[in-house]
Amino acid sequence: MNTDGDLLHTVTADNISDSRKRLGKLIVWSTALCCMMLALLQTMYQAGRIGIGFETWRPILYAYMLWATALCAAQVIVNGEKGKRTLFVLPAALFVVSLVVFPLLFALYISFTDWNLASPNGPQPNGWDNLVQMWNDSFYWNALTNMVYYVLAVCVEYVIAFGLALLLNAQIRARKFFRVVFLLPLMLSPVAVSWMIGKSMLEVRFGPISRIIRDLGGEPTFFGDPEIARFMIMAMDAWTFIPFMMIMLLAGLQALPSEILEASKVDGASGWQSFKEIIFPLMLPVSVTAIVIRIIFKLKLADIIINVTSGGPGGATDSVTSFIFREYRDRSNVGYGTLLAMVYLVLIVIFVTLFLKLVSRWMERPA
Amino acid sequence: MSVIFKDHELGLRVKSKWWASRTAIYLTLLIWAVVCLFPIFWTITTSFKMAPDVMKGNLIPWWDFTPRWKGWESIGLSPRLIGEVSTVREEFFKRFWNSAVVSISASLLAVILGSLAAYGLSRFSYKFGFMKNSDISFFFLSQMILPPVVLALPFLVLYKSLGLLDSRIGLILLYTLMVLPIVIWIMRDQFQGIPIELEEAALVDGLGIWGAFMQIVMPIALPGMVAAFILSLVLCWNEYFFAALLTSTNATTLPVMVASQTGSQGINWWSMAALSSAAILPLVIVAIALEKYIIKGMAAGAVK
Numbered sequence: 001m002n003t004d005g006d007l008l009h010t011v012t013a014d015n016i017s018d019s020r021k022r023l024g025k026l027i028v029w030s031t032a033l034c035c036m037m038l039a040l041l042q043t044m045y046q047a048g049r050i051g052i053g054f055e056t057w058r059p060i061l062y063a064y065m066l067w068a069t070a071l072c073a074a075q076v077i078v079n080g081e082k083g084k085r086t087l088f089v090l091p092a093a094l095f096v097v098s099l100v101v102f103p104l105l106f107a108l109y110i111s112f113t114d115w116n117l118a119s120p121n122g123p124q125p126n127g128w129d130n131l132v133q134m135w136n137d138s139f140y141w142n143a144l145t146n147m148v149y150y151v152l153a154v155c156v157e158y159v160i161a162f163g164l165a166l167l168l169n170a171q172i173r174a175r176k177f178f179r180v181v182f183l184l185p186l187m188l189s190p191v192a193v194s195w196m197i198g199k200s201m202l203e204v205r206f207g208p209i210s211r212i213i214r215d216l217g218g219e220p221t222f223f224g225d226p227e228i229a230r231f232m233i234m235a236m237d238a239w240t241f242i243p244f245m246m247i248m249l250l251a252g253l254q255a256l257p258s259e260i261l262e263a264s265k266v267d268g269a270s271g272w273q274s275f276k277e278i279i280f281p282l283m284l285p286v287s288v289t290a291i292v293i294r295i296i297f298k299l300k301l302a303d304i305i306i307n308v309t310s311g312g313p314g315g316a317t318d319s320v321t322s323f324i325f326r327e328y329r330d331r332s333n334v335g336y337g338t339l340l341a342m343v344y345l346v347l348i349v350i351f352v353t354l355f356l357k358l359v360s361r362w363m364e365r366p367a
Numbered sequence: 368m369s370v371i372f373k374d375h376e377l378g379l380r381v382k383s384k385w386w387a388s389r390t391a392i393y394l395t396l397l398i399w400a401v402v403c404l405f406p407i408f409w410t411i412t413t414s415f416k417m418a419p420d421v422m423k424g425n426l427i428p429w430w431d432f433t434p435r436w437k438g439w440e441s442i443g444l445s446p447r448l449i450g451e452v453s454t455v456r457e458e459f460f461k462r463f464w465n466s467a468v469v470s471i472s473a474s475l476l477a478v479i480l481g482s483l484a485a486y487g488l489s490r491f492s493y494k495f496g497f498m499k500n501s502d503i504s505f506f507f508l509s510q511m512i513l514p515p516v517v518l519a520l521p522f523l524v525l526y527k528s529l530g531l532l533d534s535r536i537g538l539i540l541l542y543t544l545m546v547l548p549i550v551i552w553i554m555r556d557q558f559q560g561i562p563i564e565l566e567e568a569a570l571v572d573g574l575g576i577w578g579a580f581m582q583i584v585m586p587i588a589l590p591g592m593v594a595a596f597i598l599s600l601v602l603c604w605n606e607y608f609f610a611a612l613l614t615s616t617n618a619t620t621l622p623v624m625v626a627s628q629t630g631s632q633g634i635n636w637w638s639m640a641a642l643s644s645a646a647i648l649p650l651v652i653v654a655i656a657l658e659k660y661i662i663k664g665m666a667a668g669a670v671k
Contacts (some may be wrong), residue, residue, distance in 0.1 A: 008490040008563055008576070056530035084576055088487025089503065092480040092547065093495070096510060099544045103521035110521065167396055180658050181400045184407065187650040189605030191622040192643045196410045200636060208409065211424050239402070244665065251666030293511075300514050303607045307626050321516040325608070334520050341517040352512055 006085075014080035024077035031070040035063035068094050111339035117332035130339040140340055142315045143323040144347070146230065150301055150319060153234040154294050158287070160238070161245035166275075168246070169253040179250075186243040190303035197236050198223075198308035223309050226316030233317045236304050241297065245290045252286030253279070284362045292356065299348055320344045407651070413640035414438035421636050438637030442645065459624070459645065466621040469535050470603035473542035478596045480543070481550030482588070486580060488551075489558040490566075504555070511548040515608050518544075523612060535618045541609050546599040553598070556667040557591030558584070594664030597657050604650060621646045 038060050045053025054060075072090055075083035111130060113123035134140055168179060188196075201207045202222045210220035223229045256279065264274045302321035305311060311318035311326060320340070327337040413421065415434035425431035436445035443449075443456025484507065487493070492500050522541065523532070531537035561584060569579040585592075607622040614623060625646050628639055654661065 006491045008566055008570075057528045058530045061529055081576075085487065085491045086493065087577075088483045088491070088580075089493060092484035092507070092551070093503070095480055096507065096544065096547065099540060100510060100513065100518070103518055103525060106525065107517060107521040110524070163395075164399060167392055170392055172392060172396065176658075178396050178400060179662070180655055181403050183658060183661065184651060184654055185403050187601055187654040188407075188647045189607065189622045189625075189650075191605075191607045191626045192410075192647045193406070195625060195639055195643050196406045196647075200413065200640070201406060201409055206422055206424060206636075208424060208426070239406075247662050247665045251662070296511055299512075300516075302516070303622075306607075306611075321514060321608070324516050325519075325612075328520060328523075328612070334524065338520045341514070341520065344514060345517045348512060348514060 014082075016078070016080050021078050024074040027070045027077075028067070028074045031063070031067040035060065035067045038063050064098070068098070107338050107342060110335055111342045113335040115335035117334055123335065126335075130336050133336060134340060134343060139315050139318070139323060140320075143318040143320045144344075146316070146318055147299065147320055149230060150234060150237070151295055151298055153238065154291060154298055157238045157242055157294065158245060158291055161242050161290070162249055162283075162287070164242070164246045165249035165253055166279075168250055182246060183243050185240050188240065190237075190240060191307055193236060193240055194304045194307035197239070198232070198304065202232065223317075224313060226313055229309055229313060229317050233305055233309065236308070237298070237301055241294065244297075245294055248290040248293075249283065249286060252283050252290075256282055288359045288363050292352075292359070295355070296352070407647070410640050410647070411644050413636055414644050416637055416640075418637075438641035441635070441638035442641050444641070444645065459642075462619055462621045462624045463645075465535060465618055466604055469538045469542060469618070469620060470600050472535075473539045473603045474546065474596050474599035476539065476543045477546045477550045477599050478554075478592055481547050481595065482554045482592055485551045485554035486558050486584065489555055490563070504551075507551045508548050510544070511552075515545070519609060519612050522609075526613060533614045533617050537613060538610060538618060538620070541613070542603045542606060545606070545609075546602050549602070550595045550599060553595040553664055553667045554588070554591060557588045561587055590660070590663065591667065593657075594660040594667065597653065597660045598664040601650060601653070601661070 041050070042053055042057055042060055044050045071094070072087060075086045075090060077083070079086065110123060112125055112127065114126040114129065115123040164182060168175060168182070172178070185193075201209050202220075204210050204220055204222065207220075210222075213220040221228065222232050260278060260282075261274065264278050269277065300321060301319045302325060305317055305319050305322040306325055309317045311322055315323075324337045324340050324344075327333050327340065409426075412426065412428055412434075415428060415436070415438060416425070416432060417435055417437055420432040428434045436447065439445040440448055441455065442459050443451075443453030444459070448456070488500055488504055493503060495503065498506065518541070522537075526532040526534075526537050529537075531540075565583055565587075566576075566579045569583045570576070574582065605622060606620075607626060610618075610620045610623045611626065614620065625642055628642060
């Protein structure tokens with residue numbers, strides 16, 4: 001896409017008077033000042049320096065919102081037509097920046113403190129102690145190793161999803177029915193899934209699946225054995241998310257140029273040949289997109305683990321997110337938990353960047 | 368290739384091959400349909416079972432066992448109890464209402480903010496400091512990578528000092544942040560598909576850029592917006608992690624309620640099953656009714 005210059009040109013004669021410009025700047029600066037004054041006042045109050053202040057920081061939030069509104073309004077007041085264009089992106093940008101950047105900076109600070117919500121002292125900086133603790137925390141490394149397994153499971157999900165997409169794309173009857181049915185698992189909340197499958201269908205005594213296994217002469221253990229437990233978590237997660245990849249791949253299949261497929265048929269290609277030589281290569285960009293997004297979702301995997309096994313047996317099913325969740329829930333260890341989360345974020349960013357670099361040559365769409 | 372006659376040997380071979388592939392396709396489709404449907408069927412039927420039915424593993428209603436309202440009575444939703452005052456039902460509806468309010472407002476907010484940003488990015492070129500259009504797009508989309516766990520603890524502390532803990536507003540803000548990148552991704556694709564000439568004509572006819580957006584572009588992009596809205600709705604409705612950390616009594620959503628009941632084991636499966644069914648039912652209905660939009664939303668961006 002051409003990014004220099006607007007795609008939609010507007011020609012306007014903006015005659016913005018100096019006083020109007022001054023007014024715009026004035027409201028931005030005055031609201032900013034107001035916000036900062038209130039913040040300062042509240043900090044002093046919390047530190048016990050002065051007697052007057054607010055109960056919570058809520059008024060500072062309102063002042064901040066006022067400043068944000070003033071900033072948006074000032075765009076139009078100061079820049080006229082150009083400001084109206086900025087107004088499209090500015091609200092979303094302000095929203096994301098204030099909800100991500102501030103908390104991240106804050107997280108960076110708490111991750112180097114020994115903050116425990118249960119302790120009365122509040123946060124005390126403790127240098128590299130948390131990092132040292134993390135280095136020696138075998139459970140964290142274990143959780144990271146598990147994440148590798150979980151991410152690798154995406155390959156299997158991809159194969160199944162591709163197969164299903166091919167089937168749905170074939171000449172079949174009741175296509176709409178199958179599409180809706182196949183989509184359903186994605187709609188269910190992971191928490192409900194963890195009860196429906198993890199806690200009732202896989203229940204050792206009365207669950208229908210245990211019953212089948214017992215009828216076949218086996219002895220059902222689903223969450224006792226580490227390997228099987230991990231596989232079960234993978235299967236449940238796959239069950240909910242295969243439709244997601246399937247839909248993306250199906251959309252890709254339906255967008256394939258039919259002339260090429262017909263030409264290959266005329267040339268006498270068998271089904272497997274036309275898949276291997278034509279469909280799969282043409283589907284590579286869509287496949288890679290689907291896999292990348294699925295991996296991003298997979299890296300957040302937690303709900304099912306928290307609700308079914310809470311990491312057990314012996315941390316065999318722990319994902320990083322569920323581990324940190326328990327670190328906070330059971331031990332109120334905010335400082336250490338945040339450090340683990342920040343390290344995880346850094347690892348994710350590195351991993352995703354490298355992965356995108358690696359696959360970028362397949363992501364280019366053949367023109 | 369020789370002409371295929373119906374009674375010729377070659378013709379019969381082709382035909383049997385065709386039948387074999389048909390059977391294989393439908394068999395696979397049916398097996399997967401069972402895999403998808405059985406957990407839902409199991410949950411809904413279990414909510415009508417009594418303890419002995421659960422233990423004997425009865426599956427098919429009216430044949431194996433007689434459906435009873437026992438499970439639904441435990442959340443106060445059976446025909447017998449519907450007229451009476453029931454605290455469990457009130458509790459359930461409170462959670463349901465919280466879920467509905469939070470997910471609908473968050474999706475709405477995300478669609479509004481996201482559509483505006485996506486439109487701006489697809490039409491104009493910006494320069495915020497060193498950031499150009501592609502950088503701004505990347506900035507928005509990169510939020511998708513951010514794992515919730517990184518934001519959870521700072522938000523907990525932040526909300527505590529803002530007095531937003533256990534409030535619906537707090538959840539709405541976070542959920543909006545969570546689905547915003549997805550909305551922008553879908554909407555950018557939608558807007559790129561709308562020819563710029565339409566807006567140019569509108570501008571010539573005297574509309575401003577905002578007027579052109581509201582009156583010309585919005586109606587065309589509406590199906591895409593609905594798709595983005597539905598997808599966000601599903602994601603927000605099912606969200607558990609933030610809700611579990613940031614709410615305790617007032618603003619608790621449905622998934623948190625379901626999760627808090629799973630801890631109490633024992634064999635009162637029927638009440639858990641009823642609760643789970645009630646929690647998944649709205650989205651199952653949404654999926655069946657609005658399947659077209661959901662698929663459209665997910666397909667956007669995958670294919671250009």
